[in-house]
Amino acid sequence: MKYEPIAIEEKWQKKWEEEKAFKVTEDPQTKKYYLLEMFPYPSGKIHIGHVRNYTIGDVVARYKHMKGFNVLHPIGWDAFGMPAENAAIEHKIHPTKWTHENIDHMKKQLKRMGFSYDWDREIATCEPKYYRWEQLFFIWMVEKGLAYKKRSSVNFCVKCDTVLANEQVEAGLCWRCGTEVTEKVLDQWFFKITAYTEELLEYCDKLPGWPERVMTMQKNWIGKSYGCEVDFPMAEGVGAIKVFTTRQDTLFGATFMLVAAEHPLVMQLAKGKPCEGKVRQFVEKVKKQDKLMRTSEYYEKEGLFLDSYCLNPLTGKEMPIYAANFVLADYGTGCVMAVPTHDQRDFEFAKKFNLPLIVVISPKDKTLDAATMTEAYVDEGILVNSGHFNGMENTKVLEAIADFLEAQGKGRRTIQYRLRDWGISRQRYWGAPIPMVTCGKCGIVPVDEKDLPVVLPENVVFSPEGGSPLAALPDFVNTVCPKCGGPATRETDTMDTFVESSWYFDRYCSPDCDTKPGLDRAKLDYWMPVDQYIGGIEHAILHLLYSRFYTKVLRDFGVIGVDEPFTNLLTQGMVCKETMKCPEHGYLFPDQAANGQCYLCGKDVIIGKTEKMSKSLKNVIDPDFLIKTYGADTARIFCLFAAPPEKDLEWSEQGVDGSFRFLSRLWRIFDDYLEDIKTVSSASGPIALDGDLKVLRRKTHQTIRKVTTDIEDRFHFNTAISAVMELVNALYAVKRPAKDNSTALSVIREALEMAVLLLAPIVPHITSELWQMLGHAASVADAPWPDFDPAVASEEEMTIVVQINGKLRSRMTVPVDEDAEKIKADAQADDKISAMLKGAKILKVIYVPKKLVNIVVAQ
RNA sequence: GCCUGGGUGGCGGAAUAGGUAGACGCAAGGGACUUAAAAUCCCUCGUUGCUUAGCGACGUGUCGGUUCGAUUCCGACCCCAGGUACCA
Numbered sequence: 001m002k003y004e005p006i007a008i009e010e011k012w013q014k015k016w017e018e019e020k021a022f023k024v025t026e027d028p029q030t031k032k033y034y035l036l037e038m039f040p041y042p043s044g045k046i047h048i049g050h051v052r053n054y055t056i057g058d059v060v061a062r063y064k065h066m067k068g069f070n071v072l073h074p075i076g077w078d079a080f081g082m083p084a085e086n087a088a089i090e091h092k093i094h095p096t097k098w099t100h101e102n103i104d105h106m107k108k109q110l111k112r113m114g115f116s117y118d119w120d121r122e123i124a125t126c127e128p129k130y131y132r133w134e135q136l137f138f139i140w141m142v143e144k145g146l147a148y149k150k151r152s153s154v155n156f157c158v159k160c161d162t163v164l165a166n167e168q169v170e171a172g173l174c175w176r177c178g179t180e181v182t183e184k185v186l187d188q189w190f191f192k193i194t195a196y197t198e199e200l201l202e203y204c205d206k207l208p209g210w211p212e213r214v215m216t217m218q219k220n221w222i223g224k225s226y227g228c229e230v231d232f233p234m235a236e237g238v239g240a241i242k243v244f245t246t247r248q249d250t251l252f253g254a255t256f257m258l259v260a261a262e263h264p265l266v267m268q269l270a271k272g273k274p275c276e277g278k279v280r281q282f283v284e285k286v287k288k289q290d291k292l293m294r295t296s297e298y299y300e301k302e303g304l305f306l307d308s309y310c311l312n313p314l315t316g317k318e319m320p321i322y323a324a325n326f327v328l329a330d331y332g333t334g335c336v337m338a339v340p341t342h343d344q345r346d347f348e349f350a351k352k353f354n355l356p357l358i359v360v361i362s363p364k365d366k367t368l369d370a371a372t373m374t375e376a377y378v379d380e381g382i383l384v385n386s387g388h389f390n391g392m393e394n395t396k397v398l399e400a401i402a403d404f405l406e407a408q409g410k411g412r413r414t415i416q417y418r419l420r421d422w423g424i425s426r427q428r429y430w431g432a433p434i435p436m437v438t439c440g441k442c443g444i445v446p447v448d449e450k451d452l453p454v455v456l457p458e459n460v461v462f463s464p465e466g467g468s469p470l471a472a473l474p475d476f477v478n479t480v481c482p483k484c485g486g487p488a489t490r491e492t493d494t495m496d497t498f499v500e501s502s503w504y505f506d507r508y509c510s511p512d513c514d515t516k517p518g519l520d521r522a523k524l525d526y527w528m529p530v531d532q533y534i535g536g537i538e539h540a541i542l543h544l545l546y547s548r549f550y551t552k553v554l555r556d557f558g559v560i561g562v563d564e565p566f567t568n569l570l571t572q573g574m575v576c577k578e579t580m581k582c583p584e585h586g587y588l589f590p591d592q593a594a595n596g597q598c599y600l601c602g603k604d605v606i607i608g609k610t611e612k613m614s615k616s617l618k619n620v621i622d623p624d625f626l627i628k629t630y631g632a633d634t635a636r637i638f639c640l641f642a643a644p645p646e647k648d649l650e651w652s653e654q655g656v657d658g659s660f661r662f663l664s665r666l667w668r669i670f671d672d673y674l675e676d677i678k679t680v681s682s683a684s685g686p687i688a689l690d691g692d693l694k695v696l697r698r699k700t701h702q703t704i705r706k707v708t709t710d711i712e713d714r715f716h717f718n719t720a721i722s723a724v725m726e727l728v729n730a731l732y733a734v735k736r737p738a739k740d741n742s743t744a745l746s747v748i749r750e751a752l753e754m755a756v757l758l759l760a761p762i763v764p765h766i767t768s769e770l771w772q773m774l775g776h777a778a779s780v781a782d783a784p785w786p787d788f789d790p791a792v793a794s795e796e797e798m799t800i801v802v803q804i805n806g807k808l809r810s811r812m813t814v815p816v817d818e819d820a821e822k823i824k825a826d827a828q829a830d831d832k833i834s835a836m837l838k839g840a841k842i843l844k845v846i847y848v849p850k851k852l853v854n855i856v857v858a859q
Numbered sequence: 860g861c862c863u864g865g866g867u868g869g870c871g872g873a874a875u876a877g878g879u880a881g882a883c884g885c886a887a888g889g890g891a892c893u894u895a896a897a898a899u900c901c902c903u904c905g906u907u908g909c910u911u912a913g914c915g916a917c918g919u920g921u922c923g924g925u926u927c928g929a930u931u932c933c934g935a936c937c938c939c940a941g942g943u944a945c946c947a
Contacts, residue, residue: 041947081947154945165945213863217942220862419944426945497947538941540863573865574941610939616946641884642871648864648940655871655885662884668899709875719873722883729883732900801879806928808879846927848878856927 003667005631009765013114021781022116024072026526033069034527035061036505036566038535038543041078042102042124046109047620048651049536049575049613052639056572056715057534058115059640062761063711065116066785072527074508075110075117077103079126080497082165083615085430088462095430096458099126109624113632114764116781121511125500130507131432132453133518134499138435139446140557146192149444152423156184161467163427167616172288176464183287188425189434189493193549197222197417199563200548209568211646214540221541223418228402230411232257232337235309235318241265244332244416247339248401249394251314252386253360254337256350257321258303260329261286269306269321279304279323286325301326301349313410314387324349332416340376341368347376360386361394422546424496429460429469431494439481439488448482449516454490468492501543502550505530505565517559524560533566536574537646538612544569570715573648577619579608587618610650621651633763634660640717640762662725663766666755669731670770673748678775680742683750686791692734693747697792700751703727704788707758717762724758727751749774757786801852802827805859809833820847827853 016022026032037057040050054075061073077099084095091098103124110117123130141147155164157174163184168175193200201222204215227246234240241257259265261283270279282304303322310319319337326345327336340350341359350357357370361381368377383389389397405411425434433454435447447454457476460469470476470492481488509527510520535543544566551565580588582598582605592599613620626635638659643649689697703723710720731751737744753774760767760780771780795816800823802810810832814823824845827833833855840857847853 038947043947078947083946163945166943167946217863221943223862423944428945496945501947536941536947537864539947541942542944543947576940612941614946644872646864647872649871650940652871652885658884658886664898714875716875718871719875719883722873725883799879803878803928806878806926811879844927846878848928851878852928854878854927 001671003664003766005633005663005766008769009112009114009632012765012768013111016114016116017111020118020120021779022073023118023120024070026523027070028526030070031068032072032527033061033064033532034072034505034530035064035532036074036508036530036534038533038539039076039078039501039504040106041081041083042099042106043083043615044102044105045620045622045624046106047575047613048623048639049620051113051623051635052575052645052649053534053536053572054110054113054115055636055639056570056645056717058113058636058764059711059717059761060532060534060715061116062764062781063785065781066757066760066783068784071116072121072508073116073118074121074123074511075115075119076121076123076504076508077125078497078501078504079103079124080431080494080500082428082430085428085462088430089464092462094458096126099124112627113623113636116764121508123504123507123511125432125497125504126430126456128453128455129514131500133507134432134495134503135435135447135452135454136449136517137503137554137557137559138495139449139452141191141553142436142446144556146195146553147189147424148192149187149189151185152188152190153183153185154188154427155181157181159465161465180288186425186427188423189436189491189495191422191424191549193422193546194417194419196549196552197224197419199552200545203548203564207564207567207569210566211569211571214537214544214569214571217540218545221419221545223416225416225418227414227416228405228411229333229414230313230337230405232310232313232319235311241310241321241335242333243335243337244414245337246416247342248405248411249383249389249397250339250342250360251312251337251401252383252389253339253341253358254312254319255317255340255356255358256319256338257310258324258327258336258338258346258349259306259321260327260334261323261325263323263329263334265335266306266323269308273307275305275307279306282323286323301345301352303349303353305353313405313408320355322349322353330420331418341370341373342376342378344376344378347373358385360384422496422498422549424499425493426496427468427492428494429456429462431497432456432500433470434491434493434495436491437479437481437488438491439484439486441486442481442483442488445481445483445488451482456494470494498543498546499550502547503554505533505547506551506554506560517557519554519559521559521561528560529562529564530566532568532570534570534572534645536612537571538574540571570645572645573643574612575621575649575651576610576612577621577651578610579617579619581606581608587616589618590621592618613651626656630656630660631765633663633766637663637721637763641721642718644714644716644718646715662728663763665732666728666759667766667770669728670752670773673745673752674773676739677745677749677752680745680749682753683743683746685789687743687747689743689747693737693744696730696734696751697747698795699727699730700747700754701788701790701793703758704754704786705793708785708788711761720758721762724755727755731755754786756780757783798850800827800850802830802833803852803854804833804836805856806854809836816850820849823847824853828855 035057037053061071065071079099084099087093087098088095138147155169157164157179159177159179160174164174164181169181172181174181204219225246227244228248230243231240266283270276303324306321306323308321310321312319338346340346340357342361359368359370360383362368362384363381380395383392383394383397402413433456435454437445437447439445457473460473462469477489479488479490506519506524510523513520547565554560580593582588582603584603585598585600593605596605598605611617623635638656641659706723707720710716756767756770767780797813798816800812800814801808810830812830824847843856843858845855
């Protein structure tokens, strides 16, 4: 009988669906395991990146189930977001329709992959029954001061009359019409994530199940730094410019002051002075520069003197004040003291504007001359020109200068964080409405809890020059004030989609709960936290940090009982592919660029950078062709075999044949032995064997050991699969035993059964079928994970490598329990070795147990 | 730019606590079976040299260091990828 993957897969998928095979409920008697993969945005079709992510998760879910856990493995849809709105503008299709069609299609694709989801828990974040609770939490956050409004700037295209996402800005121009992007200041809603900074930071060291690198990234993102806030009094008039610095050791060398161009202080200082007009022009120009670019080391440093001076608080010297493009308004105080001798950017600026340089840190081995310096001296050294701090090491003087500033009342120790509050306002349609109302009398008032949800209206018009569709709907905008009953207007901004993804894992625990607060505490207490979260490394900071924050907020509301949402995190690498672009028609899907030419105009396609697969870059591969040609099992094993999960993968179909061939090979050897082994039972316990049967049985148990640790300890499915391939190769190598040799056939049967059990989480369809063919009534998915017998798995001999001065010279085979001294002696007595050692002086002999002997000789 | 990772044969990768570099698979070449093809099975397969059943040199992005011994640890550099707060 031939391996027919499509028929087998459809048979088992139908059975799983009918039986709701993966439906779970709380069971206090069984240990729970909550396995979660990051839910997908319903962009249209699943791509290989999804297949990889969800296959990894499915293997772990199925493995844990076989290990006896009560496994929660849910799926849903991150259904709000910009692509739906873009589709509405470009293809005149309503986001609701577009989203639901995409969900329907992608759901079929996921089911066709055989993933073990509890589909009864499926959620879509665009449904009012989901986001109504988010609106409730929003109101509570407003009450607690955790959500507030403040002025903040956005990218804006005047022609399209719309706010642009960073992704929609291409080289400073609007992606749709090419108009230059401008800055617009709006009143926007923020979540006060900074209220939890310290706790978020503290728990970075309390989550051992997270990858070190993600924690490092989050810590750096929060960016706690210790320093001083120093007052620089204005030379004329009153007041002082406050500056945050971590380098108070260089304070005596501060010779001028830099203010971020967009800082309000800039226009205040220039006001009424001859330079006012030029300053205004400069500020406008800088606002258009990309923030990333303008702070870059290589970007032209620009500045403009504001015709004002402040005083260095320690030297009393006058410092000219400049507006500068390389200082950012939103970090620290937006003002920077410039120390040109010890900061490269300040140095370049000083040279350009011919500003004074004072050396305050001197290297130990030479003297610096400010007049002849060609670059800033940024290393450690001894303080000079720094009053009574002269002679002290700069790294040790930080505390002393901080004390001095505090004593003099000229500054104070402060802690500065890089983390900013989370701006959640979006001037878009396809998102959860913010449940607030503006009343002329009462101000900004929350919608009454009983009036939730504020449902997103359907009857909107989309156009490229649209502005916010919600703001154009009088029926939606005009309402009554919940407080005074007078006329009022609704908030027309919607929430950032990261808000939905900050609590969807809670909702999965009680997806149908329709009583306040939408989360059933008893069920959450059973399932939460997520035991294993799996998703792309690209979410290392934003999504994961926001989810951690939101969890703490919900905890403080008493809605949930955990401090952190995810106990263990696996960040899988991305599936990447080169991008393809037509000079006229923009990015192209792979099948639109056949033969290197655009399918529309025939122009040569430009091959771009290799980047993560995403719909906006169109460098996606639809896995349908894999499933159609080879079946879901091949697609699954191929994705896993290609690389370990945490590694990035540049997409290539090379090797998919090999994966299919392996499954066929497994099938064939089963088919071959099936008649002979049907009636024998699988080998178990100690059996006296020799020859290739002994080798096979040892290999079988070594494979169980290897696969178990590869999955359990490090999720390295590629090496687990290799190990099973080796076992199958060993099965092929065994001489066919006679039909009445039941001992031999029981060993064969054991090897075959173990291969099926070990592969069951990876390729569930073929293994279900083979398991059934062996005569098992129960599903392989419910079979217990096998244990190995250490006695059977152990080797009797080992290979010891013999080196001379670290170079491999010979090998020998010795019993595993051989005495160390005997091994060392035997190594030196070895024919090849003794010949090479003739006349040499042996300095020492190193024996690394079970590995090698290294004989060190005089050269 | 900044923060975080990564770089090993023709290709994907393996080497789990510093100890045999290249497991397993793909591609390629050769052979068996076949009228033939497909499928299958077997063999070879890092580079290079020599006196070629064998023996040696070189080899894990580049350069340097630590060590008896470095893909693994340290330093500098190059390249690639992710994030960079409105893609998700």
